[in-house]
Amino acid sequence: MKESHDANQELTRLLEEAAGGDADAAGRLADAVHAELRRVARSYLGRERGGPTLQATALVHEAWLRLFPGGDASFENRRHFFGSAAQAMRRILVDRARRRERAGLDRGSERADDPGITAVVDDVAVPVEDLLSVHEAFDELAALYPRKAEVVELRYFCGLTEPEVAAVLGASRNTVTRDWQFARSWLHRRLSDRRSEES
Amino acid sequence: MSEPLDAGQRRRLEEVYELVADLGPDELSVALDAYCAPGDPIRAELEALLASTPDRGFMATGLPWATVLAREESIPELTLEGFELVRRLGAGGMGTVFEAVQESPRRRVALKVVRSDSDSVELARRLEREGEVLARLRHPAIAVIHASGTCRTPLGGTLPFLAMELVEEAQPLTAYAEQHGLELAARLELFALCCDGVEHAHQRGVLHRDLKPSNLLVDGNGLPKIIDFGIARILAADESPLSRHTRTGQVLGTPAYMSPEQFVGDPDAVDARTDVYALGVVLFELVAGRLPYDLAGRSLVECATIVRQQVPTRLSTIHTRFRGDLDLLVATALRKEPELRYASAAALAADLRRHLRGEPIAAQRTGTFRQFRMFARRHRGLALSVAVIVLVSVVGALVATDFAIEAGARSRESELRLREVERQAYRLGLQAAFGGFDAGRSTPAQELLAATPESLRGWECAVLEGLQDRSVATARVDGQPRAAPLAFSHDGRSLAVARTDGRVERRNVPGLEVLDATVCAPGPIVALSYVDEGVVAVAGADGVVRVVELGSGTERARLEEPVLPHAMAWRAEGRELLCGTQRSALLAWRALDDGEVRTVAPGYCASIGLLADGSGVFTQGGVLTLLQADDQLDRSFPAMELGVGAAALSPDGRWVAGGGAGKLVRIHDARTGLPVAHLFGHSSEVVTLAFSPDGHCLVSGSHDGSVRTWDVATGSPLATFSPVDRESIGAVRFSPSGRWIAAIGSMGRLRILPRAAGTSSALLTERRPGHNTVALSPDGSLCATASFFAFEDHVRLWDVDLGEVVAELHGHAWSVGELEFSRDGRWLASGGADRTAIVWDVARGEAATVFEEHASSVESIRWSPDGTWIASSGLAGELLVWEAASGALRHRIVAGTGQQALGLAISPSGSEIALGFGPRVMLYDAASADLLAEFTTGPGAVTDLEFHPAGGLLAVGCVGEGSGLWDWRRGVRVHELPAFGGRSYLDFDPRGERLAMTSTDGEVWLQDCVEWVRMCTLGDCLHGVCDLDWSADGSRLAVVERNGSVRIWGPRSNAERFGIASRTEAEAARVRSSLEALLARGEYADADHEVVDAAVRRGRWLARMRATEAGRRQAAYSMRLRRTLARERASSPELRSAVSAVLGLAEPAREDLERAVEAARRDGCGEQLRLALVRLGVDVAEADGLPAPDDPALSLYDGCAGALLGLARDDLDSGRAYLEALRLLLADPRAEVIARRLLPLVERIEVRFAERSRR
The missing domain is CATH 2.40.10.480 (Thrombin, subunit H)
Incomplete structure (x- = not known):
């Protein structure tokens, strides 16, 4: 009990330091979040509850609850935690996509590596194809329009709903909707530009 | 990409984008011209961005994260005895599927490791039980189940699994057909084979329940294999589909293939025809390449609504080559009513094969008229869309034309049919108009109504006109x-x-x-x-x-400053401007002094509401926050749900209203932050709120385009101003006088709306206590109310047009439960729990006759048609007939014992009296008191009775089965009314053409007495209904809601109401004007100005008395107790001494009270006494100087009393409502002292409720 309390304190400290701009703390926090996300995901798969289609938002919330059982809901901390989680999620996705690409796997959907089983895979497909290009375009977006990128990170990579994003960012729902619309349009345009460049 | 933009340009781009993103093409070019100078580099970028419209799937969220995160590790983690895992085939809603090799017998299998939210032990048991049945299914089109059981996971959990036949090169049916480019005939043949497999399982009593293309596989040989038979049931044996979905947040069964009855979640409603329905959807998809309903992106609830109500797309509308039998065949499988579908998969397959052979199929066409009727039946009680109205008028016209053609031959019959269609159109139009009123969609319906023959348009049509939104x-x-x-x-x-x-x-x-x-x-x-x-x-x-x-x-x-304020408010007498900005913070700017700017609070602020002292409320990053005059933020205010974008503070600083993305508006107590009312109604985000200057009314504007007003005291909706041209509302403001509301829409439409308009003609409300019984004067101008549950011992008289109490009638010693005006309106009869009935002179506001012959609480009271005598009934079953003028008893009739007498009615001729006694109705001769007839309506108690104005028939409302119109002489039910679990109330209009009726859940509707069909629903009272009364002239109908507000429907136009006095005028003046209005109507010929002056004086006296109400009550309590004690003749010595002890004390302590209450409980006779004691507790508390009358402490006592009364009267529903309120109140910090005192009592009441519920 005491141990977990200490761990919690440690995490809260990391969170505060990261929020204060400490890059090292931010990195360690992201690692902790990443590890916790994996733990949550695995336990969901391994046991009866939840399951493979568990939404990112549920994962992240669960990780938040596990890491900060006291429910430290200070506005800045919450915002920073979700930011870290979003980055962790993005990193996981991108690493995974890169690995697959290096392994020479088809840049198609999940279904493609096991042909013939789509029947029993119920609507579960990770659009790996888009992922790397989205990631690259996302970096550009982040450089030009950081606030939009933050929304994309939370909404797309972290799976939060619009009201949740609004709450995390302390922005209005309308602003988030508009930012998301802007970012999608921007990314879409960027991606189609690139595609036409390539061809 | 064009030239890169610099940082400033990008910032401007973002801002302008926000301003123009939602505009249509025409407005857009105008706006871009306005915002961008010619050659502005951001314009091209903006246009490109706005033109880039990614499809819905692009960056769709909701990636299967757990799989992504854990997939690589998951195979080695799983070991299963007896199986060798080869590879993962995939994961689905039900679990993960692996290819595996079974060791003995050695064969390749598909191993499904099932995930479930339910208890795995129970699941495993079900798997075992059902697995055997499933294993017996042997059909070439069904994948065989080899084994089932549970396996262990490395983490120590157990997972149920199923091993089944591995379908090689499997593809879903639809995908297979597409990929192989199958012809229509080949598709149908393949599909018929699937039907054979389904039929085989049905023959063995196994339903699939989750048929969809991904469960209808086609193997490498092109033969169908159905998988997952019966799995849906094993996984969800005890859950309704809705709860299953909402709980997991995932769609297990796919809504697109779910039948209407599956959405209802009634397991008994699901049978073979449910699978037939799903087959119908798959067939539609297989043939047409799309689904019969567009459910993409819908929530499950929306899907349910669509599947249960919308007409599915006809195959023939997709391509003409599907016209004819195939169209009919698919439509038959897709029928919403299971009884109209194919009875079995075999019947479907047989018709398919007939069609393939070119033979006529068995499915029958349904007549248009029949469809129309079924359609109308399904939609009754719903708000109809414009499309329905159009359909109705078209069908009506068609039918009419048909008949016109035939006119020569059968003119009489066709004339009758035409009338029938017209009446049907009228009723549908009414339903749609009332139903659509709240949603602002009643205009087309009203147009339809205007087209119906004038002779049909009655009272309800006039009510509708009065409800019209009039800017x-x-x-x-x-x-x-x-x-x-x-x-x-x-x-x-x-x-x-x-x-x-x-x-x-x-x-x-x-x-x-x-x-x-x-x-x-x-x-x-x-x-x-x-x-x-x-x-x-x-x-x-x-x-x-x-x-x-x-x-x-x-x-x-x-x-x-680089800010974009979205909300501004001045404070410090116009010296400082608060700016809520889009980005950063709430700023305070001393604009007209030194120009200093400081940040008050971080976070996006969309809305500010301020008081004169500079304190206020604002939204901070989507959360309501209180701001004190010294700029301190009040963090103690609990954060309600996020995404609040609109905030307002009532002028007296007591209430905070917040609304936003959640569509509902909440009113919070500003001191505690606790929500006191939830206002439901808007169908989209609430963007703007304002309180009226007097603080009684809240106005809200929403993206749904409507402006709504709400009564702050009760949370009741007052008025809805409909959207115009789908224009969403941007801002609403109250005028300083509170008379007008200004509203502006997103397209610049500015409206001035009268606050006094409403969805009913009037709403009478007070903060508390609420009313429970109501009577309307014959002309509908006065409304008498009393509050039984809140133990108000007086009757209030309201001027309906003023919306104000004009007099209080004091005289009863205890709660007043029943009221009725005499036919001439001069007298009002009231009956109370003090076993007393009083006849009041309405003009003088004084008791004329006091009648004290009852042996139990007076439950019902009725005037004879000539106004000379009165019949009143007591709860215990005594029926007394007495002279109104003298109170002299004519008859005492005792209906029996052991039941409660609840309903009472006098026939229009005045010769018969009907009394409800338990489940029986007794008819007595009014002159001789002889029993004329007696009949039993059903198992439940009769709760309300009303003679039809033509006599002969008696409308009966009762608990459960038995409500309806009865021929009382023969004891036969002529017409039925729906059965409800609780009390329902009814009343005829004076001409007997319509019957107003309420259901337990608060629906108020009119029943057409000519055709005995439901005419229209006037409204839904969310809180339930306690009473209703139709004025004798039929002009107005009053309905009391359980939350205490009285809603009055009547044809009086709003225009007439605008001119009336507002609440801000002096009370004496109101009394005077209302009485002068009474005089002007000539009803009181003998009245003169002295009467008026006396009334004004009485008004002042009342005002004074109200101010010292607590004192008056305290003085009265011992008298009440003594009276009650004297009446409880059977009370035990123990009880007497306990009560005497209480009475003997100047300040009874809690223990004394409790002892007395306990004694009363043991005594078993003392319902009223117990209540008196509870009430005494209130008085004691007041004597302690603890609560003010509207404090939660008082509510606590009333809550206890209400819950006890619910028990005593066997009205568990209302009792429970009080109990729930109690639980909330107990948590209120302001009532802490009292709460501690009362907690044991509440706990005891809860135990009693639990006991009673079990029984």
Whole structure:
């Protein structure tokens, strides 16, 4: 009990330091979040509850609850935690996509590596194809329009709903909707530009 | 990409994007011209962005994260005895599927490791039980189940699994057909084979319940294999589909293939025809390449609504080659009513094969008229869409034409049929108009109604006209593509509204004519606030805030912070401007002093509401926050749900209203932060809120385009102003007088709305206590109410048009439960729990006759038609007939014992009296008191009785089965009414053409007495209904809601109501005017000005008495107790001594009270006494000087009393409502002292409820 309390304190400290701009703390926090996300995901798969289609938002919330059982809901901390989680999620996705690409796997959907089983895979497909290009375009977006990128990170990579994003960012729902619309349009345009460049 | 933009350009791009993103193409070009100079580099970028429209799937969220994160590790983690895992085939809603090799017998299998939310032990048991049945299914089209059981996971959990036949090269049916380019005939043949497999399982009593293409596989040989038979049931044996879905947040069964009865979640409703339905959907998809309903992106609830109500797409509308039998065949499988579908998969397959052979199929066409009727039946009680109205009128016209053609041959019959169609159209039009009223969609329905014959249009049509939304004035603000900021001047005579071109217009109120227009900013204005008469602050889209004199255009101050304020409010007597900004913070700017700017709070602020002292409320990052006058933020205010974008503070500072993305508006107590009311009604985000200056009324505006007003005291909806042209509302403001509401829409439509309009003609409300019983005077102008549950011992008389109490009638010693006006309106009879009935002189407000012969609480009271005598019944079953003038008893009739007498009615001729006694109705001769007839309606108690004005028939409302119209002489039910679990109330209009009736859940509707069909639903009272009364002239209908508000429906137009006095005028003046109105109507010929003056004096006296009500009550309590004690004749000595002890004490302590209550409980006879004691507790508390009358402590006592009363009267529903309220109240910190005292009592009441519920 005491141990977990200490761990919690440690995490809260990391969170505060990261929020204060400490890059090292931010990195360690992201690692902790990443590890916790994996733990949550695995336990969901391994046991009866939840399951493979568990939404990112549920994962992240669960990780938040596990890491900060006291429910430290200070506005800045919450915002920073979700930011870290979003980055962790993005990193996981991108690493995974890169690995697959290096392994020479088809840049198609999940279904493609096991042909013939789509029947029993119920609507579960990770659009790996888009992922790397989205990631690259996302970096550009982040450089030009950081606030939009933050929304994309939370909404797309972290799976939060619009009201949740609004709450995390302390922005209005309308602003988030508009930012998301802007970012999608921007990314879409960027991606189609690139595609036409390539061809 | 074009030239890169620099940082400044990007910032402007973002801002302008926000302003124009939602505009249509026409407005867009205008707006872009307004915002971008020619050659502006951001314009091209903007246009490109707006033109880039990614499809819905692009960056769709909801990636299967757990799989992504854990997939690589998951195979080695799983070991299963007896199986070798080869590879993962995939994961689905039900679990993960692996290819595996079974060791003995050695074969390749598909191993499904099942995930479930339910208890795995129970699941495993079900798997075992059902697995055996499943294993017996042997059909070439069904994948065989080899084994089932549970396996262990490395983490120590157990997972149920199923091993089944591995389908090689499997593909879903639809995908297979596409990929192989199958012809239509080949598709149908393949599908018929699937039907054979389904039929085989059905024959063995196994339903699939989750048929869809991904469960209908086709193997490498092109043969169908159905998988997952019966799995859906194993996984969800005890859950309804809705709960299953909402709980997991995932769709297990796919809504597109779910039948209407599956959405209902009734397991008994699911049978073979459910699978037939799913097969029908798959067949549709297989043939047409799409689904019969467009369910993409819908929530499950929406899917349920669509599947249960919408007509599915006809195959023939997709391609003409599907016309004819195939169209009919698919439509038959897709019928919403299971009994109209194919009875089995075999029947479907047989018809398919007939079709393939070119033979006629068995499915029958349904007649258009029959379809229309079924359609009408299904939609009864729902708000109909415009499409329905069109359909109705078209069908009506068609039928009419048909008959016109046949007119020569059968004119009489066709005439009758035409009338029937007309009446049907009228009723549907009514339903649609009332149903659509709240949603602002009643206009087309009203047009339809206007087309029906005038002879059909009755009272309800007049009510509808009275409900019409009437804007007093409407104007279009030019050059204003987005919602404009607006503000009333301090004197309320003008309204300032901002335009995109930077001008601020002043318009007069209420006419909305332009007075002047002043250039205040170079570009669009995003926020506007009055500083002083003629001086405004405007925030421009250029990020500059200016203070400008209207008229001259002189700029008094400017703030050039890079901010884009969306909300502004002045405080400190106009010296400081609070700016809520889009990005960063809430800023305070001393605009007219030293220009200093400071940050009050971080976070996006969309809305500010301030009081004169500078304190207020604002939204901070989507959360309501209180601001104190010294800029301190009150963090103690609990954060409600996020995403609140609109906030308002009532002028007295007591209530905070917040609304936002959640569509509902909440009113919070500003001191505690606890929500006191939840206002439901808007169908989209709430964007703007304002309190009326008197604090009684809250107005809300929403993206759904409607403006709604709400009664702050009760949370009841007052009025809905419908959307116009789908224009969403940008801002609403109350005029300083509180009489007008200004609303502006997103397209610049500015409206002045009268606050006094409403969804019913009037709403009578008080903060508390609520009313429970109601009577309308014969002309509908006066309304008498009393509050039984709140133990008010007096009757209140309201002037309906004023919406005000004009008199209180004191005389009863205990709660008043029943009221009725005499036919001439001069007298009002009341009956109370004090076993007393009183006849009141309405004009004088005094008791004329006091009748004390009852042996139990007076439950019902009725006037004879000639007004000379009165029949009253007591709860215990005694029926007394007495002279109204003298109180002399004519008859005492005892209906029996052991039951409660609840309903009472006197026939129109005055010769018969009907009494409800338990489940029986007894008919007595009024003159001789002989029993004329007796019949039993059903198992449940009779709760309300009403003679049809023509006599002979008696409307009976009762608990459960038995309600309806009865021929009382023969004891036969002529017409049925629906059965409800609780009390229902009914009343005829004076002509007997319609019966108003309420259901337990609060629906109020009119029953057409000619055809005995439901005519229309007037409204839904969310809180349930306690009583209703139709005025004797039929002009008005009063309905009491359980929350205490009285709703009055009547044809009086709103225009007439605008002219009436507002609440702000002096009480004496109101009494005078209302009495003068009474005099003017000539009803009181003998009255003179002395009477009026006396009434005014009485009004003043009442006002004074109200001020010292607590004192008066305290003086009265011992008298009440003594009276009650004297009446409880059977009470035990123990009880007597306990009560005497209480009475003997100057300040009884809690223990004394409790002892007395306990004694009363043991005594078993003392319902009233117990209540008296509880009430005494209130008085004691008041004597302690603890609570003010509207404090939660008082509510606590009333809650206890109400719950006890619920128990005593066997009305568990209402009792439970009180109990729930109690639990909330106990948590209220302000009632802490009392709560501690009462907790044991509440706990005891809860135990009693639990016991009673079990019984």
